[in-house]
Amino acid sequence: MEAEARYSEFMRGGPCKESFMALHEEAGIRSEKCKEPMMMLLNCMDSHPDYHQPVMKTCLDHLVKELQGLDAMKQSFEG
Template sequence: MGTISSTDPKTKNTEPNSQINQAPSEKLRDSSPSEELGDSSPSEKLGDSSTVWQDPVEESDQSKEGGDAEGEEEGECGFCLFMKGGGCKDSFIAWEDCVEEAEKKGEDIVTKCMEVTSMLKKCMDEHSDYYQPILAAEKAAEAEVKKELEAEKNKEKEEISEEEVAAMKQAQG
């Protein structure tokens, strides 16, 4: 087998007897990926460095903590990319900035960002064709919260009624 100058299995080798998309070189198989990478995750013990997977959410969190702007942009969440892909990009960025600032200062996000949140919601309503999946999910979440609150309220009424009945029985008793 010919040598491959890159660990990328898709790298084209110039030797005539080699094939495109060959398996990784024998050298990769001789030492375990955990030794090479200093990590012992199960996916890396399979013997194929192409199986190494990193969670983009964790990468995003790490880049925000450690902080270069390029890394933060690369590891951006799918939701954020979706929100910035529509007509409300500027409103969403303003909302993100407000939330980040409130978190850094330990302020209440709802109170501090009420105005930018309202502007973002209005913009999303105006661009409902694009933001429909988010608006539908928000509406469903609101309905679920309302349902839970009503159930809790009814449960409290039942408990009060039971307490009143018990008190009346005891008074008559």
């Protein structure tokens, strides 16, 4: 199962299912209409840290590693 499908399954099984579905189905991630549904989802996720914290931590850890890799690549080109 690919990462996006696993994430979608995780979100649909959690306490923020309704706001996730509103964002995903009605507004879409890249739509200009996504501001309100995105805020609803973020507020819901903030209200349920016990469910969302492990995934958010994993995403943040991955982002940090990616940024460190980009920084190392930049330094290798400069040096």
